[in-house]
Amino acid sequence: MRILLAEDDLLLGDGLKAGLQQLGFQVDWVRDGEAAERELRGQPYAAAVLDLGLPRKDGLDALSAVRRARVTTPVLVLTARDAIPDRIRGLDTGADDYVVKPIDLHELAARLRALVRRAHGQPQEILSAQGIVLDPASRTVRKDSLPVALSTREFDLLQTFLLNAGHVLTREQLEQHLYSWGQEVDSNAVEVHVHNLRRKLGSGLIQTVRGVGYILLREAPR
Numbered sequence: 001m002r003i004l005l006a007e008d009d010l011l012l013g014d015g016l017k018a019g020l021q022q023l024g025f026q027v028d029w030v031r032d033g034e035a036a037e038r039e040l041r042g043q044p045y046a047a048a049v050l051d052l053g054l055p056r057k058d059g060l061d062a063l064s065a066v067r068r069a070r071v072t073t074p075v076l077v078l079t080a081r082d083a084i085p086d087r088i089r090g091l092d093t094g095a096d097d098y099v100v101k102p103i104d105l106h107e108l109a110a111r112l113r114a115l116v117r118r119a120h121g122q123p124q125e126i127l128s129a130q131g132i133v134l135d136p137a138s139r140t141v142r143k144d145s146l147p148v149a150l151s152t153r154e155f156d157l158l159q160t161f162l163l164n165a166g167h168v169l170t171r172e173q174l175e176q177h178l179y180s181w182g183q184e185v186d187s188n189a190v191e192v193h194v195h196n197l198r199r200k201l202g203s204g205l206i207q208t209v210r211g212v213g214y215i216l217l218r219e220a221p222r
Contacts, residue, residue, distance in 0.1 A: 001026065001113075001116060002026040002027075003020070003027055003028070003046055003093050003112060004045045004048040004050075006029075006047070006048065006050045006054060007031065007078070008031045008032060016105070018106070023105070023154070024152070024155070027160065028045075032055045032057065033055070033056050033061060034057045036062045037062040037065050040062075040071050042079075042174065046073075047115050048073055048074070049112070050075050050076070050078065052077060053080065058094050059079070063075060063217070072119070073119075074115035077095040078178060079101065080100065097111050099111065113125065113137065116163065127162040128162070129165050129217070130204075130205055130219065138145060148201060157190075157193045157197065158201075161206060166217060168209050168214070171190045173213070174190045197201075
């Protein structure tokens, strides 16, 4: 799950990026409001963590701008401003959640997962289809109640498919969900990961839409 982190405090930003990566997120980190606005306008992030007190452009101004541009990425506002009017203003500007510093890393991760679920119309934490059950919090997968060992990329790819079950995803879209800045992507990386998922979870789980991409169906085709 690829997210944007906008935080100008170097110590906090470095800690949040490292911690969220350990919890399974792919994190792109920017340090000012203009960069946050630019990235949110240009990249399909699963969610964003946005500090309000950013240089060059205030976090709320950046958020307001991307909402006017009809960017629907879920945004969690992270700030030291704990007054009720500030919280109300943040939510009214377009924030989906609001957390006051300091924040527990595991709570932040849980809130991000909840935002992504709601954005995809998934009310439950557990994702499932065709006998496959994925738990984002524990990063475990079961098939017909039996545990299945997946690599980090395979897990992330399966989670992306389950969140978008019934929708065709192109290879480019899948790459954007799986890889953050600076990560080298082999030309056939997605194909290799899809092949591995089919081998471990069943050949009928992910269908190829020739010339377009891939789709995971909630129910196996008959």
